[in-house]
Amino acid sequence: MPAQSHGSALPPFLLTRPAAQNVRFAARLRGRFGEAIRIVQSPLFEPRFLAPEIPDQDFRGVVFTSETGVEAFERLGIPAKGRAWCVGDRTAEAARRLGFDAISAGGSATELAQVLARLNGPLLYPRARHTAVDLGAALKDTETRICETIVYEQFPLPINEEANRLLVTSATLVAPLFSPRSASQFAQSDAVLDRRAQLFAPVMSGAVAKALEPAHPERVVVASRPDVVSMLAAIADLVATPGQP
Template identity: 45%
Template sequence: MARPMPALLLTRPEDQSERFARQLGDAGPVVISPLLRIEPLSPDLPSARTLVLTSLRGAEAAARLNVPQGTPALCVGEATAEAARLAGLDARAAAGDAEALYYEILSLQPPTPLLHLRGRHARGDLARRLTEAGLPTEERIVYEQTPLPLSEEARRLLAGAEPVVVPLFSPRTAELLAAEGPFAAPLLVVAMSPAVAEAVVSLHPAQCRVAPHPSASDMLALTREVLERGRGSHASA
């Protein structure tokens, strides 16, 4: 008989963690301990013919800041594109990371000026690189990402002896988790990209799997696989 799945620790903001847990379905014990709090900002936006969106929060900000309906939006991945469509934008998704989005934009040569809506901490330096490539791009910071400590429940979980599955979606979240370690529990990390995996090397995870593509669907599938294998590896005689 197999024991229950290993515990699952989710560190994204609470709404995203709850949605991910629902999508997983029967995931066994789940602890949600956000390592970032999202705080919306309301800067003045310059006029732009095309938006560049590298996160779901940027897409939400477009709606909050009254970007005109129908504005073209080039998005990092499908989840961000879906949020942009809900905001009334004409959204197109790239392959899931900032580098793929950069090359997608270069290939499309969209109408300029472009406007990148992003958080305080972002990778890829898209606005500068796109401008240098001949596509004038401005950027505005539309949300803060304030670090949060692990909850007491998460600390107890990570102090135990049983494996803990930890999906990590960004290098920044991975860095924040690594700064809270080391942990006694064996970590089964599911990383959205090699950069995310690199950020938790100092934690010496028992296992670190990188999603085949940096997409929400691949993270969901790989997390489910790691959970199920973890349950199978604890089968009793």
């Protein structure tokens, strides 16, 4: 879809994903809404990579639920070979670049669990310390066995000064939120709780919306699917609504 020309008329966007994802999503926003939009980036987390021992076992394949998980796996120095089952297209692309024969589940951990339930493992699952969906629990009544190994954690960061100024000087702002943990971190920030701006939040799922409730956002729009394309559509619906930002 070509960029729309009303960028300068839109409220500013506050992006809180890890830095690399922020940069990529900012480019998607400008492609959709025009180069004139104002974007402030304030990552709420940064990855800290760990170096656990990987069990010496003949795994049928690897499971990835994030691009960061793929990067963490690469840092372990383990050869990338065989099949990788991935939560979504972007994660699958990262796994392919590493050398895996990667399959995408289409965008959600629930869909990934449904795919994995048809396998019988064993599968290696290098993951974050905190995850939105417990794959082990989702698969406990199936024949699929996964070996969960924590390879990174997301270290929380405070909202930066530019974002603080935005929260107190803007009449409205749009803050897309992608995970329950990031929404919870955002909602509990003093800068958000003490804001003067009206907060409009396109969110990836109902669980993200629930985590954001303590911030009392003025409006929340839930994406139709847990992917970037649907988030962009949710933002378009939000900013196009008469009487809204």
